[in-house]
Amino acid sequence: MNNRFLNLVKFFFLETFKNKSEVFYTMFFPVIFLLLFGFIFGLGDTQHQEENFEYGLVFSSGYLSDTNQSSESAYDTVKAFFDPNKLDIYADNESLKNAVLSSKVDAGIIVDETSKVKVLYNSDPANMQKITWIKFAGENAIKRFLYGAKKDYLSLSSENIGTGRVESNQMDFLLTGIIAISILSGGMFSVINTFGRYKKLGVIKKFMVTPIKSNEFVIASSFNKILLNFFSIVIIIILGKVIYHMNYSFDWPMLIIVCLSSTLGMMAFGILLMVLFKELEVAQSAASILMTVMMFFAGIYFPINIIPGYIRWVSYILPIKYVADLLRHVAGVESMNITTFWLINIIMAASGIILLSLTSRQLMKDQARN
Amino acid sequence: MENIIEVSNLRKYYKTVKAVDDISFSIAAGKVFALLGPNGAGKTTTVEILEGLRRADSGRITYFGKEITKVNFELKEKIGVQLQNTVFFESLTVKETLKGFLGLYEKKFDIDILVKKLELEEKLNSKIKTLSGGQKQRLAIAVALVNDPDIVFLDEPTTGLDPQARRMLWDFINELKLSGKTIILTTHYMEEAEYLSDFVNIVDHGKVIACGTVEQLIDSIGMKSIIRFHSNKKFDSYFKDENLKIIEDTALSSEKKIYEIQTDNVETTLSNIFETTRKNSLSISEIAIRQPNLEDVFLKLTGRTLRD
Numbered sequence: 001m002n003n004r005f006l007n008l009v010k011f012f013f014l015e016t017f018k019n020k021s022e023v024f025y026t027m028f029f030p031v032i033f034l035l036l037f038g039f040i041f042g043l044g045d046t047q048h049q050e051e052n053f054e055y056g057l058v059f060s061s062g063y064l065s066d067t068n069q070s071s072e073s074a075y076d077t078v079k080a081f082f083d084p085n086k087l088d089i090y091a092d093n094e095s096l097k098n099a100v101l102s103s104k105v106d107a108g109i110i111v112d113e114t115s116k117v118k119v120l121y122n123s124d125p126a127n128m129q130k131i132t133w134i135k136f137a138g139e140n141a142i143k144r145f146l147y148g149a150k151k152d153y154l155s156l157s158s159e160n161i162g163t164g165r166v167e168s169n170q171m172d173f174l175l176t177g178i179i180a181i182s183i184l185s186g187g188m189f190s191v192i193n194t195f196g197r198y199k200k201l202g203v204i205k206k207f208m209v210t211p212i213k214s215n216e217f218v219i220a221s222s223f224n225k226i227l228l229n230f231f232s233i234v235i236i237i238i239l240g241k242v243i244y245h246m247n248y249s250f251d252w253p254m255l256i257i258v259c260l261s262s263t264l265g266m267m268a269f270g271i272l273l274m275v276l277f278k279e280l281e282v283a284q285s286a287a288s289i290l291m292t293v294m295m296f297f298a299g300i301y302f303p304i305n306i307i308p309g310y311i312r313w314v315s316y317i318l319p320i321k322y323v324a325d326l327l328r329h330v331a332g333v334e335s336m337n338i339t340t341f342w343l344i345n346i347i348m349a350a351s352g353i354i355l356l357s358l359t360s361r362q363l364m365k366d367q368a369r370n
Numbered sequence: 371m372e373n374i375i376e377v378s379n380l381r382k383y384y385k386t387v388k389a390v391d392d393i394s395f396s397i398a399a400g401k402v403f404a405l406l407g408p409n410g411a412g413k414t415t416t417v418e419i420l421e422g423l424r425r426a427d428s429g430r431i432t433y434f435g436k437e438i439t440k441v442n443f444e445l446k447e448k449i450g451v452q453l454q455n456t457v458f459f460e461s462l463t464v465k466e467t468l469k470g471f472l473g474l475y476e477k478k479f480d481i482d483i484l485v486k487k488l489e490l491e492e493k494l495n496s497k498i499k500t501l502s503g504g505q506k507q508r509l510a511i512a513v514a515l516v517n518d519p520d521i522v523f524l525d526e527p528t529t530g531l532d533p534q535a536r537r538m539l540w541d542f543i544n545e546l547k548l549s550g551k552t553i554i555l556t557t558h559y560m561e562e563a564e565y566l567s568d569f570v571n572i573v574d575h576g577k578v579i580a581c582g583t584v585e586q587l588i589d590s591i592g593m594k595s596i597i598r599f600h601s602n603k604k605f606d607s608y609f610k611d612e613n614l615k616i617i618e619d620t621a622l623s624s625e626k627k628i629y630e631i632q633t634d635n636v637e638t639t640l641s642n643i644f645e646t647t648r649k650n651s652l653s654i655s656e657i658a659i660r661q662p663n664l665e666d667v668f669l670k671l672t673g674r675t676l677r678d
Contacts, residue, residue, distance in 0.1 A: 007473025014470070018461040201457040206513075209421050209451040210474045211443040 008212060008220040016224040026190060026225070027232040030182035034236055037174050037301065038244055053134050054086040055141075056096045056105040060112045081145040085137055096120065106134045109142050117142055118157050175240045176331050177300035179233050180324040183259065184291065186229035187266025192273060192287050194221060196280035218271075218360035226263045233259060254330040261345040262323040264352025269319060271359045294320040322348070373435075374399040374521060374552050375420065380429030382415050382576075389415040390426070391576035397569075402543070402553040404563040406664060407573035408674070413556040414454055416573070417523050420554070421451050447476055450519035454526045454556075456510040460499040464490055464509055467498060468516060475517035484512045488542060504535035511539070521552045528562060540565055560664035572668060579671050584664065591670045593662040594634045597643065601629060602653040632666070 017023060059074060079087045088105060090096040096108040100120050108120035119138055121131055198204050198221075207217050237250065270287065277283040295301065297314045298321035304312060315321050322344045329336035375397040382390040390412045397403040405413040418424045420431065422441025431438055433445055441449075458467050468481050485491050488508040493501060501509065507527065514522060524543065528536040543566055547553060557563055563570050564584050572580040572587070580587055604627070633639040636659055647654050668674070 004474055004476075007470070011470035011473065014462060014466055015459045019459075020461070201459075202453065202455055203457065203459065205423060205453055206451075206456055206458075207474075208423055209446065209449070209453070210471065211446040211476075212474055 004212060005216050005220065008216060009223055012221045012224050013227075016228060022190070022194075023228065026182075026186050026228045027235060029185065030178050030232055030236055031239060033178050033181065034175065034239060035243075037178070052085050053106040053137055054088065054104075055082060055138050056088050056090045056099045056108040057142075058090050058093055058096045058108070058110045060110070078142070078145045082138075082141040085141065107138050109138055111142065111146075115146065116157075117146070118159060120159055173303070173328070173333060174301060175236065175244075176327040176333055177324055179236055179327050180262075180298075180320055181291075181295065181300055182232050182236065183229055183262045183323055184266050184294065184320050186225055186232065187263045188270035188273070188287055188291070190225040190228075191222065191267045191270030192280070192283050194225065195271075195274060196284070199280065215357050215360045218356055222267055222356070225267070226260065229263050230256070230259050249332050251330045251332075255327075257345060258323075258326045258330055261349035261352070262326065264356070265319055265348035266323070266352075268352040268355035268359075272355055275359050294318050297321075299324055319348070372399050373397060374433070375554075376430075376432040377416075377420070378430040380416065380419065380431070381427045382412075382419060382424065383427055388576045390419070393429075393571075393573070393576070393578050395571050395578065395581065397552060397554060399552050400547070400550050401568040402547050402555055402566050404567035404570045405554070405556045405573050406558070406560065406563040406567075406570050406668075408558055408668075411558075411573045412576035413558075413573055414525055415576075417525055417554060417556055421449065421523055422446065447517060448519055449521045449523065450514035450517060451523045452510045452514040452525060452527055454529070456513070457506075458498045458509065458513070461497060463495050463497055464501070465494045467509065468512060471513045472516045477517050479516050479518035481512075481516065484515055487545070488512050489538070504531050504538075507531060507535070508539065508542075511542070515546075519551070521554065522546060524553060524555045526556055526558070528557070528559065536562075560668070564664055570664065572664070572671065574668075574672055580667060587664060587667045588662050591662060591667050592634075593632050593666060593670070595632075595636045596660050596662055596666065597631045597633060597636065597639055597657065598660065599629055599643070599657040600655045601627060603650075632662070 057075075057078065075087075075089050088099070090099060090108070093110055096105075096110065097120060099105045100108045100122050103122065106121075110118045110120065112118075117139075119135055119142075121135060195204075204217070208214075233255075273283045273286050273290075274280075277286055293314070297307065297311075298304070298318045299315060300320065304315040304321070307315060325336060326341065326344055329341055373396040377396070378394045380390050380393045381388075393412070393416060395403075405416060407413050415424060419426045420441075422445075425440075433441075434448075438445065462470070464485075465481075468485070472478050472481060485494060488511060490505065490508055490512060493505055498506070498509070507530075511524070511527060514524070527543070528539050531539065540562065543553060543555070547566075547568075553566075555563070555566060567584060569583055570581065570587060571578050580590065582590065631639055631643070640657075640659075643654065643657075646652065
């Protein structure tokens with residue numbers, strides 16, 4: 001790396017970090033989102049207290065023989081304890097697990113021969129907001145049944161059989177969505193706004209008469225946006241831990257890789273919009289529309305499986321969906337096949353680098369002419 | 371004297387507009403070369419081609435005796451460019467801006483000297499957004515000089531400045547010239563071109579309509595003196611045979627106009643004016659006699675003033 005390029009990076013570093021409005025919008029705008037949505041979803045939890053849930057239950061054969069109860073009478077008795085919630089009986093642990101994973105039931109309860117109770121649940125984003133209440137109601141019902149049967153339970157445990165590494169909740173899901181939005185805005189919008197501002201100022205022309213290459217200019221100015229983005233993400237994560245006591249456990253080296261590849265991908269997206277729509281205002285409007293579409297369809301604030309099936313395909317063509325998926329993987333909120341993980345990262349980074357280098361020269365020329 | 375830049379048959383067309391139309395000139399080392407012309411004449415397009423910001427449709431450019439097809443990095447190290455309306459990052463200080471651009475070049479000029487010469491010392495730690503128009507323009511020139519260039523492009527360096535600030539910049543440009551730098555100046559101020567230039571190209575509608583030293587250009591129109599006066603009534607009908615120019619003055623009533631008469635014989639023309647005034651009961655005022663300038667050259671060649 002030559003001195004000129006490093007000096008250019010330093011120059012843009014100063015420009016970026018001394019520009020208070022840019023720092024505010026890139027670093028603190030996502031924080032406002034976090035606080036706002038945290039407040040809304042925090043209140044939302046209480047609304048689920050009145051909901052009825054559906055449970056699956058398996059009594060081990062050992063348990064039934066020990067109580068001298070027929071399975072029918074035992075099931076009839078226990079159903080009464082779950083009322084008004086619904087209780088389905090399953091023949092074995094495996095079929096119950098499948099029912100939980102496929103969301104046929106909200107949670108599964110296994111009572112083994114030693115009266116050990118295990119509550120199975122799935123931290124799938126679709127039900128994690130109400131998972132606390134599901135567990136609470138299910139555990140209470142089975143406890144009351146066991147007390148009634150004078151069968152004191154030995155232990156009660158719960159197990160997340162969902163795909164994520166850690167027990168997650170709505171806020172974990174939301175936080176990773178906010179980070180994805182932060183990357184999107186930091187990448188796409190900052191490229192559009194920064195280059196738009198530079199164009200308006202006439203700064204690009206001034207740099208073009210100095211001995212720097214067009215891609216050096218774009219990379220140096222973008223590097224600081226990536227840095228700013230990363231700071232923003234760290235702040236969101238810290239606030240998430242401090243204010244909302246979130247359960248995520250980020251794999252930090254992987255997070256850095258995801259941030260880098262995703263920001264590059266989103267920057268390329270922004271530059272592409274700028275090249276397609278030559279006018280800054282048009283590019284900004286297009287980016288705003290796209291951002292709105294992405295927030296609704298890309299599983300940022302709610303899971304895409306609640307989107308009607310006939311329109312769900314839209315989610316799969318939006319790059320931000322994959323950014324959110326990557327982030328949820330490195331946060332342990334959702335699991336992802338490792339090959340898919342690297343493939344998405346490589347596609348993001350490669351498309352970013354290719355598009356940036358292809359378009360930067362054209363963009364510089366276009367803007368110098370203005 | 372060695373030519374540092376040579377331009378032959380340069381063309382740049384935008385659809386139907388001939389921005390630069392077959393322009394040729396050469397610039398001697400260590401001299402101030404001016405492109406003088408009204409707004410939209412093609413001055414900026416010409417220099418932006420030389421600066422590497424635009425590509426010519428056709429033509430030949432040589433720098434330091436070598437023909438070039440594009441302005442490469444090696445050449446960019448040797449030129450300094452002050453663009454028309456240069457704006458810098460508003461939140462940075464003067465010092466940060468100068469250091470920032472200095473870091474982009476291999477050859478570096480002493481910033482302290484530049485700052486002192488351009489009287490920016492007190493503003494060194496001020497943010498760009500707090501600078502006045504004149505200070506910003508001086509900073510633009512300082513930035514153009516951070517690499518101690520051999521060739522300096524100054525595109526309308528004093529536009530929008532008050533007379534004092536303009537005079538200060540003129541003195542600085544003269545100092546630059548004395549230090550041996552080649553300066554390419556574009557301007558629509560004839561006083562600026564007259565004061566600073568060794569050689570002037572007058573440009574109009576993308577073409578060079580006249581070139582030479584200021585003296586050569588003025589001599590070429592064969593004019594000795596110009597008599598200027600105000601009249602309360604129409605005066606043109608009395609001087610049909612003279613080279614009479616009427617200048618509309620919005621400050622005066624529609625009947626009152628400023629007249630300029632170009633003459634080789636000041637005494638005879640003045641006598642005629644007074645005679646006509648007396649015979650026709652006209653009233654004239656603010657009579658002045660001046661020498662022809664580049665404005666007159668432009669008027670003679672195009673029938674328009676530089677400000678039209």
